[in-house]
Every structure is written in structure tokens, then in C-alpha cells.
Amino acid sequence: MDSEYLLEVSGLTTKIDNQEILHGVNLRIQPGETHVIFGPNGSGKTTLMMTIMGFPKYRVTKGSILFKGKDITHLPLDERARLGIGISMQRPPIIRGVKTRDMVSACLKKEGGSEIIEKLAEKANLIDFLDRDINHGFSGGEIKRSELLQLLAQAPEISLLDEPESGVDLENIALIGELINNLLQKIHPIRKRIHSGLIISHTGHILEYVNARTGYVMCNGRIVCEGDPHDILNTIKEKGYQECVSCLRR
Amino acid sequence: MSKKVTNSYKEKARTAENKKAAIGDDIDLSLYESSFAQEATYVDTKNISRKDKGQMLSAGVMLDDLSQRSGTFVQMDNRPIHSSIRQEGIEIMATSQAVAKYEWLKDYWWQAVAVDDDKYTAHVELHQSNGYFIRALPGAKTVYPVQACLYLNKIGSIQDVHNIIIAEEGSELHIITGCTTAFKKEPGLHLGVSEFYIKKDAKVTFTMIHSWTPQIGVRPRTGAIIEKNGLFLSNYVIMKPVKSLQLYPAAKCIGENATVRFNTVMVAPPNSKMDIGSRVFLDAIGARTEIVSRAITTGGNIIARGYIDGSKPDVKGHLECRGLIMGDSGTIHAIPELKGTLAGVDLSHEAAVGKIAEEEVEYLMARGLTRNEATAAIIRGFLKVDIVGLPPMLNTEMQKAIADSEKELF
Numbered sequence: 001m002d003s004e005y006l007l008e009v010s011g012l013t014t015k016i017d018n019q020e021i022l023h024g025v026n027l028r029i030q031p032g033e034t035h036v037i038f039g040p041n042g043s044g045k046t047t048l049m050m051t052i053m054g055f056p057k058y059r060v061t062k063g064s065i066l067f068k069g070k071d072i073t074h075l076p077l078d079e080r081a082r083l084g085i086g087i088s089m090q091r092p093p094i095i096r097g098v099k100t101r102d103m104v105s106a107c108l109k110k111e112g113g114s115e116i117i118e119k120l121a122e123k124a125n126l127i128d129f130l131d132r133d134i135n136h137g138f139s140g141g142e143i144k145r146s147e148l149l150q151l152l153a154q155a156p157e158i159s160l161l162d163e164p165e166s167g168v169d170l171e172n173i174a175l176i177g178e179l180i181n182n183l184l185q186k187i188h189p190i191r192k193r194i195h196s197g198l199i200i201s202h203t204g205h206i207l208e209y210v211n212a213r214t215g216y217v218m219c220n221g222r223i224v225c226e227g228d229p230h231d232i233l234n235t236i237k238e239k240g241y242q243e244c245v246s247c248l249r250r
Numbered sequence: 251m252s253k254k255v256t257n258s259y260k261e262k263a264r265t266a267e268n269k270k271a272a273i274g275d276d277i278d279l280s281l282y283e284s285s286f287a288q289e290a291t292y293v294d295t296k297n298i299s300r301k302d303k304g305q306m307l308s309a310g311v312m313l314d315d316l317s318q319r320s321g322t323f324v325q326m327d328n329r330p331i332h333s334s335i336r337q338e339g340i341e342i343m344a345t346s347q348a349v350a351k352y353e354w355l356k357d358y359w360w361q362a363v364a365v366d367d368d369k370y371t372a373h374v375e376l377h378q379s380n381g382y383f384i385r386a387l388p389g390a391k392t393v394y395p396v397q398a399c400l401y402l403n404k405i406g407s408i409q410d411v412h413n414i415i416i417a418e419e420g421s422e423l424h425i426i427t428g429c430t431t432a433f434k435k436e437p438g439l440h441l442g443v444s445e446f447y448i449k450k451d452a453k454v455t456f457t458m459i460h461s462w463t464p465q466i467g468v469r470p471r472t473g474a475i476i477e478k479n480g481l482f483l484s485n486y487v488i489m490k491p492v493k494s495l496q497l498y499p500a501a502k503c504i505g506e507n508a509t510v511r512f513n514t515v516m517v518a519p520p521n522s523k524m525d526i527g528s529r530v531f532l533d534a535i536g537a538r539t540e541i542v543s544r545a546i547t548t549g550g551n552i553i554a555r556g557y558i559d560g561s562k563p564d565v566k567g568h569l570e571c572r573g574l575i576m577g578d579s580g581t582i583h584a585i586p587e588l589k590g591t592l593a594g595v596d597l598s599h600e601a602a603v604g605k606i607a608e609e610e611v612e613y614l615m616a617r618g619l620t621r622n623e624a625t626a627a628i629i630r631g632f633l634k635v636d637i638v639g640l641p642p643m644l645n646t647e648m649q650k651a652i653a654d655s656e657k658e659l660f
Contacts, residue, residue, distance in 0.1 A: 053616060055612055055616075056612070076615075077612060077615045077616055078615040078616075078618060078619060078620050078621065078624075081615065081616055081617060081618040082618045086616075086617075087616050089613070089616075092613055093607065093609045093610050093613050095610045095613070095614075095628060095631055096572075096631060096632065097628075097630070097631025097632050097633070097634040098614075098627055098628065098630075098631035099631075102627065102631070103614075103617065106614065106617050106618070106619055106623075106627065107617050107618065109618075133631075150617060154617060154618065
């Protein structure tokens with residue numbers, strides 16, 4: 001790797017259609033680190049993630065995205081995925097006729113077939129969903145687990161997780177946490193971890209299950225605060241995002 | 251069958267000789283060579299040429315190994331050339347032979363399809379057509395499917411076929427029919443009448459694969475009558491070019507709790523015209539139906555029809571028609587129709603026509619698939635119809651037929 005950072009986002013400005021959503025976002029993640037982004041609805045968190053992943057609707061007009069030192073700002077979506085970027089979407093589409101098993105199988109880079117798939121599905125408590133159409137009739141929690149199941153098979157170097165705990169009942173949130181820890185190799189000491197994570201969290205609940213090194217607050221398409229994620233969360237809980245917005249004005 | 255009976259059908263047929271079909275392009279029959287049914291001349295499947303067998307295999311008919319079939323029937327143009335049975339309780343023969351053998355066949359002859367429906371049914375009757383007669387005796391259950399192939403081999407000619415399928419009480423019959431041709435570019439016309447009689451507690455699964463070429467016209471005419479607790483499961487697949495194809499089979503549930511399922515998978519390449527649908531008449535208490543179709547055009551024109559008529563209490567029917575338009579040309583016109591004539595019938599439909607959703611392609615690309623791989627996976631999924639009640643082996647064979655043709659789509 002040419003850079004000490006796995007992911008470097010610099011001055012990122014993104015437009016959807018003709019509307020600018022992100023206005024010069026910066027963040028850097030080293031291998032093995034987990035970062036969390038907080039922010040109110042409509043602040044640009046999902047746009048940031050989709051831009052990093054490379055969805056064509058999200059058009060970069062300024063700035064750059066480097067992954068493992070390579071400029072991927074204008075690289076197609078699928079090439080980014082194959083380079084080692086993975087995403088867990090908040091509302092993934094239903095694809096009729098495409099089974100969960102087909103998706104997991106497509107994510108597996110190595111041969112290994114059904115045994116690995118079943119093992120991973122068992123871990124995600126989704127054995128009964130393998131032969132169902134992907135996301136069809138899945139509950140909120142099942143969608144999140146299915147997204148994480150696919151990422152576990154894909155094993156990306158960086159996982160972009162968009163609100164992994166939203167719509168998940170309390171019983172299942174621990175399992176979601178466990179799957180994320182698995183994905184981000186939390187079992188290893190940080191210096192031995194290769195996989196990194198960038199997590200969007202609206203409520204911060206996930207921090208009860210997954211440790212993160214850095215937290216950000218995003219407001220109006222800008223990162224307005226960076227620091228210890230628990231400190232940030234406590235401030236938000238006490239004073240709300242309004243404090244962050246006024247902080248931006250100062 | 252007595253001469254008196256056959257003459258009355260011929261008379262009726264003559265009145266419809268020039269009657270255009272209610273739907274579909276009119277085909278000028280005088281442009282093709284008509285001939286009368288020829289006597290069955292049976293040969294061993296070993297004596298059928300490798301080329302012909304290869305073509306028949308593309309329509310799901312395996313002639314090299316008959317061990318996985320309960321019986322086999324092959325008709326080339328208007329002559330039956332092979333008939334064999336491997337299981338007790340199943341009868342297979344040319345319809346001309348069945349007519350000579352069973353006087354009672356008059357009770358079935360033209361009962362599920364009207365002889366004067368249009369000029370195509372009339373043509374079939376007036377040319378003393380052959381075809382297959384398949385019957386499962388009471389309680390008999392096929393371990394393996396029965397297969398039949400209708401093969402168009404003579405350039406510029408009309409193949410007339412009249413099939414009769416009877417599943418006696420409590421029997422179970424699985425049939426694969428492959429209809430195909432030896433031609434590459436030459437014209438020909440296939441007219442096929444199929445009448446199904448499914449008795450009390452009987453079950454019939456009928457999987458028909460059509461594998462035609464760009465200058466062939468096809469006008470099948472199918473009717474089914476299903477008695478109490480009977481099940482008729484019909485699967486139809488066409489993924490190869492055809493000049494003009496129009497079919498609209500009708501199934502009538504006349505016994506309590508009779509069930510019908512129609513599954514259709516169609517792909518229309520450029521210059522192909524397909525007008526394909528299914529009709530079900532829920533004419534008995536508790537009758538059920540589900541009609542599912544998947545249509546893809548890569549440039550051809552498709553009309554996808556569906557019709558459910560509910561006229562008795564506690565009947566239930568659902569119609570699902572989905573179409574995908576690939577590329578810049580081609581049309582899909584979905585016409586789902588429901589008719590209820592009684593309070594308490596439960597009929598519904600859903601229809602959707604469009605292109606592949608970009609959101610779905612991108613979702614798969616985010617997992618590392620290229621755009622082409624993602625598109626292929628979505629189309630494969632689109633064509634995968636979950637067929638309840640089809641034996642696993644048949645399901646596998648049907649999916650294989652679809653997968654083989656799919657490769658030509660990309």
C-alpha cells in the first residue's frame with residue numbers, strides 16, 4: 001500500500017442531479033480502524049457513503065477519494081467493490097428470482113460453495129432465508145443481517161455500514177453487533193486488523209456493541225466535529241444536533 | 251368411433267374452414283402444403299438421425315436414453331414414428347390408433363376444444379390428424395415423465411396434430427412435450443390441438459417447450475377439463491425465434507376444489523410475434539388458479555394475456571404478468587382480465603412491464619459483479635418461476651432448458 005491510510009477522502013464535493021449535497025468533506029481511515037458518523041436526517045451521511053462506494057447517481061465535482069493510495073474518485077462501482085470496498089445499504093432493493101444464496105455466492109471471491117455459505121448464514125441466523133428472493137418480505141432486522149451476511153462473504157477491506165441498527169429489535173441488535181465485530185476483525189488486536197469500517201449511526205446504539213476509534217458529526221453536507229465517538233454521542237444526547245449546527249456557525 | 255360421429259365433426263369443421271381466429275394475425279393456409287394424416291410407422295429411436303435427435307433435445311425430448319421416461323412418442327410431420335411405454339398403467343399411442351381401439355373416445359373427442367373454434371381447429375379435423383393419446387389408468391402414477399415430440403420436417407408444409415390426454419381417477423401423469431423443427435430458415439406451420447381430461451383426484455403436470463425458427467407459424471389450441479380435487483399444472487417455455495405464434499389455452503374447473511396453474515416463460519427475439527396467454531374458468535365451488543407469466547423481449551413483439559372467470563362461491567384466482575424490455579425495440583402488451591359474477595369470489599392480478607431496474611444492477615455491482623454479470627443474474631432470476639408441484643427432476647430439466655437458451659440472450 002502506497003499510503004498509511006486505507007481510505008482518504010479530501011475536499012469531497014458531491015452533487016445529486018444538480019444539487020450539491022456534500023461541500024468539501026475530509027476524512028481518513030487507517031487499516032483496522034472503525035469510524036462512526038453521526039448526524040441528523042438529510043445531513044449527507046448516506047450521500048458520503050454512496051459516493052465512496054461509487055454509485056453513479058452521486059457525482060463528484062471536486063475533491064478526491066484515495067483507497068490504498070490509489071485515486072478511485074472516478075472508478076466504476078464494481079471495480080471499487082473488487083478492490084476491497086463493501087457496503088451495507090439502508091434500503092437495498094428486492095430482486096425477484098435472485099436468491100439470498102445467489103447473492104452470498106456472488107460475494108464469495110474464493111471457491112468453496114455451499115458449505116461456507118451455510119456456515120455464514122448460520123452465523124447470521126439466516127439459514128431459512130438462503131433460498132428466498134433477496135430482501136423480499138424481509139423485516140428490517142433481516143435486511144440488515146442479510147447485508148452483513150453478504151459482506152462477510154465478500155470480506156472487504158473497508159465496510160461502509162449505513163445505519164446497521166435501524167429497524168432492528170433489541171433482541172437482534174446484539175447479533176448485528178457480533179456480525180460487525182466479526183467483519184471488522186475485532187477479535188484481533190488493532191495492529192493485526194486489516195479490515196476497517198465506516199459506520200453511519202443515527203442513534204448511536206451500535207456503539208454499545210461495536211467499538212469505534214473516531215467519531216464525526218455531519219451537518220448540512222459538512223463534517224463539523226471529529227473526536228471520541230462516545231464523547232460526541234453524549235453531547236448529542238444532551239444538547240442535540242442543534243449544538244453541532246450552531247458550532248458550525250461559530 | 252363410428253362414422254356418424256366423425257362425420258358430424260367434419261361437417262361442423264367445414265363451416266369453420268375460413269373462420270378467422272378471434273385473436274392473433276390471420277395465417278393464409280393456402281400458402282402451405284396440406285396433407286392428410288399418415289399411418290404410424292414406428293421405428294426404434296436408434297434409427298432417428300443424430301441431427302434430428304439433437305434438435306429434439308433442444309426442446310427437452312431425450313431419445314438417446316429412455317430410462318428416465320415412462321414412455322415416449324414422436325411424430326414427424328403428420329406421421330407418428332415412435333411410440334413406446336416403460337411403465338404399467340400408462341397408455342401411449344397415436345390418436346388414430348386410439349380412435350380405432352376405443353369407441354368411448356367419442357365422449358372426449360372435441361369436448362375440451364371446439365372443432366369449429368377457428369380455421370385452424372377445422373383444418374386439424376378435416377385432415378384426419380394424428381397426434382398422441384396418453385392415458386393414465388385409475389390410480390396409476392408415473393415415476394418418470396412421459397415425453398412426446400412433434401417434429402416439423404417437411405419444408406412449407408402444415409403439421410396437424412390432435413392430442414388427447416386422459417388422467418383417470420386418482421392417477422398422476424407427468425408429460426414433457428417438445429415441439430420443434432428441422433428447418434433453419436424455411437417456412438412451415440404447426441397446428442396442434444390438445445385436449446386434457448383430468449378426473450377426480452387426478453394430477454397432470456404438462457411441460458411444453460417450443461423451439462422454433464424464424465419462419466415458422468404456430469397455432470396451438472388447448473383445452474382442459476378438471477374434475478373434483480383434480481390438478482392441472484401447465485408450464486410453457488418459448489425462448490427461440492418464431493414468425494408468428496398465438497395460443498390461449500382454456501382450462502375449466504368443473505369439480506369442487508379443482509386447481510389449475512399456468513406458468514409461462516417467453517422470450518421474443520427481433521422479428522418474432524408472440525401472442526400468448528392462459529384462461530381459467532373457475533366453475534365449481536372452491537376451485538383455485540394461479541397464472542404466472544414472465545415475458546422478455548429483445549426486439550420482438552409480445553402480447554401476454556391472462557383471463558380468470560370466477561362464477562362459483564369460494565373460488566380464488568391470481569394472475570401475475572411481468573415483462574422486461576431489453577434494448578431499444580420490441581413491445582410487451584400485458585392484458586390481464588378478471589371476471590367475477592358472484593359476491594365472494596377472490597380474484598386478483600398484478601402486471602408490470604419495464605426495463606431492468608438500474609438500482610438492482612447497481613446493487614449487484616456493489617458486490618463486485620460486472621454490469622453484464624449483474625444483468626445476467628437479474629434476468630436469470632426473472633425467468634426463474636417457482637413451480638409448486640412440479641417433480642424436482644422435471645423442474646431441473648425445465649430450468650436447464652431455460653438456462654441453455656438464456657446464454658443466447660447476452
